[in-house]
Each structure stands twice: as C-alpha cells, then as structure tokens.
Amino acid sequence: MALKPLHDRVLVRRTESEEKTAGGLIIPDSAKEKPSEGVVVACGAGARKDSGELIEMAVKSGDRIMFGKWSGTEITVDGEELLMMKESDIMGIIE
Amino acid sequence: MALKPLHDRVLVRRTESEEKTAGGLIIPDSAKEKPSEGVVVACGAGARKDSGELIEMAVKSGDRIMFGKWSGTEITVDGEELLMMKESDIMGIIE
Amino acid sequence: MALKPLHDRVLVRRTESEEKTAGGLIIPDSAKEKPSEGVVVACGAGARKDSGELIEMAVKSGDRIMFGKWSGTEITVDGEELLMMKESDIMGIIE
Amino acid sequence: MALKPLHDRVLVRRTESEEKTAGGLIIPDSAKEKPSEGVVVACGAGARKDSGELIEMAVKSGDRIMFGKWSGTEITVDGEELLMMKESDIMGIIE
Amino acid sequence: MALKPLHDRVLVRRTESEEKTAGGLIIPDSAKEKPSEGVVVACGAGARKDSGELIEMAVKSGDRIMFGKWSGTEITVDGEELLMMKESDIMGIIE
Amino acid sequence: MALKPLHDRVLVRRTESEEKTAGGLIIPDSAKEKPSEGVVVACGAGARKDSGELIEMAVKSGDRIMFGKWSGTEITVDGEELLMMKESDIMGIIE
Amino acid sequence: MALKPLHDRVLVRRTESEEKTAGGLIIPDSAKEKPSEGVVVACGAGARKDSGELIEMAVKSGDRIMFGKWSGTEITVDGEELLMMKESDIMGIIE
Numbered sequence: 001m002a003l004k005p006l007h008d009r010v011l012v013r014r015t016e017s018e019e020k021t022a023g024g025l026i027i028p029d030s031a032k033e034k035p036s037e038g039v040v041v042a043c044g045a046g047a048r049k050d051s052g053e054l055i056e057m058a059v060k061s062g063d064r065i066m067f068g069k070w071s072g073t074e075i076t077v078d079g080e081e082l083l084m085m086k087e088s089d090i091m092g093i094i095e
Numbered sequence: 096m097a098l099k100p101l102h103d104r105v106l107v108r109r110t111e112s113e114e115k116t117a118g119g120l121i122i123p124d125s126a127k128e129k130p131s132e133g134v135v136v137a138c139g140a141g142a143r144k145d146s147g148e149l150i151e152m153a154v155k156s157g158d159r160i161m162f163g164k165w166s167g168t169e170i171t172v173d174g175e176e177l178l179m180m181k182e183s184d185i186m187g188i189i190e
Numbered sequence: 191m192a193l194k195p196l197h198d199r200v201l202v203r204r205t206e207s208e209e210k211t212a213g214g215l216i217i218p219d220s221a222k223e224k225p226s227e228g229v230v231v232a233c234g235a236g237a238r239k240d241s242g243e244l245i246e247m248a249v250k251s252g253d254r255i256m257f258g259k260w261s262g263t264e265i266t267v268d269g270e271e272l273l274m275m276k277e278s279d280i281m282g283i284i285e
Numbered sequence: 286m287a288l289k290p291l292h293d294r295v296l297v298r299r300t301e302s303e304e305k306t307a308g309g310l311i312i313p314d315s316a317k318e319k320p321s322e323g324v325v326v327a328c329g330a331g332a333r334k335d336s337g338e339l340i341e342m343a344v345k346s347g348d349r350i351m352f353g354k355w356s357g358t359e360i361t362v363d364g365e366e367l368l369m370m371k372e373s374d375i376m377g378i379i380e
Numbered sequence: 381m382a383l384k385p386l387h388d389r390v391l392v393r394r395t396e397s398e399e400k401t402a403g404g405l406i407i408p409d410s411a412k413e414k415p416s417e418g419v420v421v422a423c424g425a426g427a428r429k430d431s432g433e434l435i436e437m438a439v440k441s442g443d444r445i446m447f448g449k450w451s452g453t454e455i456t457v458d459g460e461e462l463l464m465m466k467e468s469d470i471m472g473i474i475e
Numbered sequence: 476m477a478l479k480p481l482h483d484r485v486l487v488r489r490t491e492s493e494e495k496t497a498g499g500l501i502i503p504d505s506a507k508e509k510p511s512e513g514v515v516v517a518c519g520a521g522a523r524k525d526s527g528e529l530i531e532m533a534v535k536s537g538d539r540i541m542f543g544k545w546s547g548t549e550i551t552v553d554g555e556e557l558l559m560m561k562e563s564d565i566m567g568i569i570e
Numbered sequence: 571m572a573l574k575p576l577h578d579r580v581l582v583r584r585t586e587s588e589e590k591t592a593g594g595l596i597i598p599d600s601a602k603e604k605p606s607e608g609v610v611v612a613c614g615a616g617a618r619k620d621s622g623e624l625i626e627m628a629v630k631s632g633d634r635i636m637f638g639k640w641s642g643t644e645i646t647v648d649g650e651e652l653l654m655m656k657e658s659d660i661m662g663i664i665e
Binding site (some may be wrong): 289327 | 416429433435438439446448449467468470471472473474475
Binding site for chain 3 (some may be wrong): 097099104137139147170172
C-alpha cells in the first residue's frame with residue numbers, strides 16, 4: 001500500500017532514537033523521547049497559487065529533516081506508524 | 096437518494112475496520128477504533144478562485160483515501176452513516 | 191410576508207422528521223432530533239467578488255438540501271420557524 | 286439631530302413588538318422579547334473596495350429588515366433607542 | 381502640545397454629559413455614564429492601500445461623532461483625558 | 476552597541492515620568508505609572524509590500540511619540556531598558 | 571551535521587549570559603535568565619511571494635541579533651541546543 005499525500009503534505013518516517021544511553025544503559029521504549037528527526041517518505045505535488053500554478057515542494061523523498069516536537073498527525077500505513085505533516089511544519093533539511 | 100456535495104466538499108464512506116484481532120478474537124463494535132480510511136462516494140465541483148474559475152478537485156469518486164481522526168461531519172444518507180468533509184481534510188490517496 | 195435574504199444567505203424550511211418509529215410508536219416532539227435536511231425557501235442574490243461581480247448561488251428555491259446540525263439562525267417568518275444560513279453552511283443537494 | 290452612519294453601517298429602529306397576547310393579555314415591557322425586525326433609518330455610503338470604489342449598499346432608508354437577535358450596538362439618538370449595525374448583520378429584507 | 385495621530389487613527393474629545401437630571405438633581409461624577417458622543421480633535425492622514433495610496437479619512441477635525449461605549453484608548457494630552465480610536469470605531473457623524 | 480530594528484519595528488526610549496507630585500512629594504519608583512510617551516531611538520527600514528517595495532516609515536529617530544500602555548516588548552540595550560514596538564503600535568507624534 | 575533551515579526560518583545560537591554578577595558572584599545555571607541575544611547560524615532561502623519570487627532575508631549567517639524572550643523552538647543539533655525561529659521573530663541586528 002502506497003499513500004500519496006495531497007497538496008503540500010509530506011509523509012515522514014521518524015528516525016529511531018538511540019536505544020542505549022552514552023553509558024550503555026538500555027532505555028525502555030516508554031522513556032525514550034520521540035525524536036523530531038525523520039526521513040521524507042512521500043510528498044504531495046505542492047500547494048497551488050491563486051493563479052492555479054503549483055508551488056514546488058522544498059523537500060523530496062529521502063530528505064532527512066527536522067520538525068517541531070508536536071508537528072504532524074500520526075497515521076498508520078501498513079502497520080507502520082508514520083507522520084503526515086505540512087511542508088510548513090518542516091524546520092530544516094539535514095545535509 | 097443521491098447527495099451531491101457543494102463546492103469543495105467530499106462525501107466519504109468509512110472503510111469497515113477488522114472485526115477480529117490477529118488472534119481470532121471478535122472485537123465488539125464499541126471497542127473498535129473508527130478507521131480513518133475510506134472511499135470517496137461523491138465530490139463537489141470544486142471551490143472557486145477569486146477569478147470565478149473552478150479549482151479542480153484532487154480526488155474523485157472511488158478513490159481510497161486517508162483522513163484525520165476527527166475530520167468531517169457525520170451525515171446519515173439513506174440510513175447509512177457517511178462523512179462529509181472538505182477536500183483539505185483528506186491527507187492522501189492510497190494507491 | 192416574503193423575506194428576501196441578503197447576499198449569500200439562504201432561507202431554509204426544515205423537513206419534518208418522522209413522527210413514528212419504525213415500530214409504530216409516536217415520538218413526542220421534545221424527543222425528536224431536529225433534522226438537518228430541508229428545502230430552500232428563498233436565496234440571496236449571491237456574495238460579491240472583489241471586482242464587484244456577483245458569485246452565482248449554487249442552490250435555488252425548492253432545492254432539497256442537507257446542512258450541519260448547528261447551522262443557521264432560527265428566524266420566525268409569519269409564525270413559521272425557518273432557518274437563515276449562509277450558502278457555505280449547506281453541505282449538499284439531495285438529487 | 287441626524288446621525289449619518291459611516292461606511293457600511295446601518296441605523297435601525299426596532300419594530301415595536303405586540304403589547305397584547307393573542308388572548309388579549311397585556312405583556313409587560315420586561316417580559317417582551319426584543320423583536321429582531323426593524324426599519325432602516327439611515328445608511329452609510331458603503332464600504333470601499335481595495336480599488337477605492339464604493340460597494341453600493343443593499344438596503345436603503347425605509348426598508349423593513351430582519352436581523353440576528355444579538356446584532357448591532359444600542360445607541361441613543363434624541364432620546365430614542367436605535368441600533369447601529371453593519372450591513373452584513375442584516376439577514377434579509379421583508380417585501 | 382499637539383498630538384498628530386498616525387495612519388487611520390482619530391483623536392476624540394468626549395462631549396460632557398449633563399450634570400443635572402431632568403428634575404434638577406446634580407449627578408455626581410462617578411454616577412454619570414460616560415457619553416459615547418464626542419468631537420474629533422485631530423485625524424491621521426489615513427491608512428494606506430496595498431498600492432501605497434492613502435485612503436482618505438471619512439471624518440475631519442471638528443466633526444461631532446458617535447462611537448461604541450468601549451471604543452478607543454484613553455490618552456492624556458496636556459492633562460486632558462482624550463480618546464484615541466481608529467476611524468472604523470466611529471459609528472456615525474452627527475449632522 | 477547599536478541595535479538596528481528589522482522591518483517595521485521601532486526602538487523607543489520611554490520619557491521619564493515626573494519624580495515629584497504637584498505638591499512637591501517625591502514619588503517612589505514603584506508607585507510611578509510607566510509613561511506611554513517616548514522618543515524614537517531607531518527605526519527599521521519599513522515593512523515590504525507584496526510587490527517587494529518598502530512601505531516608508533511614518534516616524535523617524537528623534538520623534539516624540541505616544542503609544543498604548545501595553546505596547547512593545549521590553550529590551551535591554553547597553554543596560555538601558557528600551558521598548559521595541561511595531562510602527563502600528565504608535566498612536567501619534569507629539570509636535 | 572549541517573541543518574539548512576527551510577523558507578524564512580533562521581537557526582540561532584544564544585549568546586552565553588554572564589556567569590558572574592557585577593560583584594563577582596558566580597550565578598548558577600538555573601538562576602540565569604536565558605539571554606535574548608544570539609548569533610545567526612544558518613538562514614533559509616526566504617519566504618516566497620505570491621508571484622513565486624523569493625523575499626530576500628534581512629539577516630545572514632554571523633549577524634548578532636536580538637529576539638523576544640519566548641521566540642523560536644529549541645532544537646538540538648549535534649548535541650548543541652540551538653533555536654529555530656522565523657525571521658519575523660527577530661527584533662533587530664546589533665551593529
């Protein structure tokens with residue numbers, strides 16, 4: 001199942017956070033802070049200007065991005081928990 | 096009775112959620128989470144730009160879509176509970 | 191007394207809900223849910239674009255429509271309780 | 286004293302509500318519901334478009350109108366309690 | 381000291397309310413309702429359109445105006461308590 | 476250290492309020508009402524129109540201005556407490 | 571890891587606040603007020619006008635800036651706590 005985001009939405013897979021502390025302790029799942037870093041899985045075609053032209057997206061599939069802690073809506077695609085957010089929720093691209 | 100949505104509204108039929116757990120247990124109706132997946136039943140003609148031109152809809156009847164948990168208004172058409180939402184509430188098309 | 195709605199307002203008469211249950215029980219008035227289905231009694235001429243042109247209404251007198259449960263303002267015209275709403279409150283036309 | 290409303294404001298005199306019930310009982314002032322029907326006393330010249338042109342008013346002095354229960358601001362002109370509202374608060378013209 | 385309002389602001393001097401009741405009783409200051417009638421002391425040059433052109437003010441110094449009870453900000457100029465409000469807070473001109 | 480405001484922001488130094496009452500009593504700092512009068516220390520270049528052109532500022536350094544009691548953000552520049560506000564918070568220029 | 575801000579966002583490193591009071595006392599970390607002064611680490615390419623053109627940023631990497639106390643979102647880049655804010659949150663440039 002592939003999910004094609006509409007308009008200026010972006011489907012994002014969170015990057016797994018570290019499972020061990022620097023000292024080697026394993027962090028249980030419930031204590032891990034959800035990372036605000038992820039990878040773009042799929043992009044919409046872009047929002048439309050008043051004139052009807054598409055506004056090109058500033059990110060593309062595969063981009064590593066950072067986003068605000070509370071950005072996006074959780075969505076389950078093929079049993080995997082992904083995030084659907086608007087391009088404007090993306091703060092930057094990790095290069 | 097057919098209901099023709101106005102403007103950029105979309106009439107959606109929720110996809111039935113699974114009635115059994117993976118282990119074979121039947122889930123009672125009240126315990127099932129309402130799925131945020133559905134099928135487009137009918138579309139409006141689209142919103143209008145300031146210039147008066149129609150903005151073409153990005154979805155069409157029959158499209159399988161995903162939407163936010165709290166999107167749309169429940170509406171009963173011919174005894175069936177459907178959802179009326181705006182196109183902007185649709186997060187993506189399942190391909 | 192005829193009431194001509196201004197701009198993009200629509201005057202609507204609610205469709206009476208069923209007075210009996212499927213089993214034949216008469217439902218007292220206070221227990222009936224107000225239907226969100228109605229008939230357009232009168233329409234305004236339409237809102238105006240910035241350019242001054244009228245935006246044509248998408249409904250007309252006599253159309254059977256559905257609207258949100260809480261749409262419109264109750265207004266008493268000739269002793270009859272009608273609803274005045276904006277065209278944008280109308281979710282669809284029953285065909 | 287004449288009060289000339291500015292822009293798209295309309296000065297309205299509420300129509301007196303009936304002082305007797307159908308059965309002939311006189312209703313004390315405090316128990317009467319304020320009517321949401323009135324007559325236009327004076328109109329502004331209209332709001333202005335971005336281009337600077339006036340948007341013509343849809344009502345004129347003498348028009349009998351209906352408005353929402355809570356529309357407008359009470360204003361005392363020559364000891365008489367009138368209502369100043371925006372044209373957009375007017376729901377329709379009684380013909 | 382002269383205060384020149386910026387943009388579409390208007391400096392207003394409230395009209396003194398009557399100090400006696402109809403029956404001749406003197407009303408103490410604290411019991412008098414602040415009048416919502418006043419005289420324009422000074423006007424800004426007007427707001428600017430997107431094109432940069434000034435939107436001419438609809439009132440001028442000396443105009444007797446009415447405004448909403450809670451309009452404007454109190455401002456003390458040369459020890460006198462005046463009101464600074466936007467032109468849009470002015471409901472009408474008394475002619 | 477000089478602070479150059481961005482866009483349509485204005486850096487303002489409050490005018491000191493009187494330290495004595497008319498009768499000669501010295502008013503302690505905590506009892507003095509913060510004055511809403513000040514002097515423009517520095518101005519931004521102005522906001523930009525949609526077309527990209529600058530909208531010229533209506534105030535300039537040295538102007539004595541009045542502003543609303545709660546306008547602006549306090550900012551410490553070289554140990555001195557100044558106010559950073561938007562030009563639209565300025566109510567008028569004292570001439 | 572380099573983080574490239576999107577659109578009109580700016581990545582900012584707070585300037586360290588003084589660790590000693592004027593009298594030589596060392597201020598513990600928890601008692602220090604977070605400074606609202608910083609240095610621009612990286613800038614986005616700028617927001618886009620309706621016409622699609624970029625609006626050039628008013629700040630650039632290396633600029634010393636001041637911003638409101640509550641501006642921006644904290645973001646951890648390579649273990650360092652930075653701030654991501656919009657250009658409009660920047661109050662001025664220190665020259």
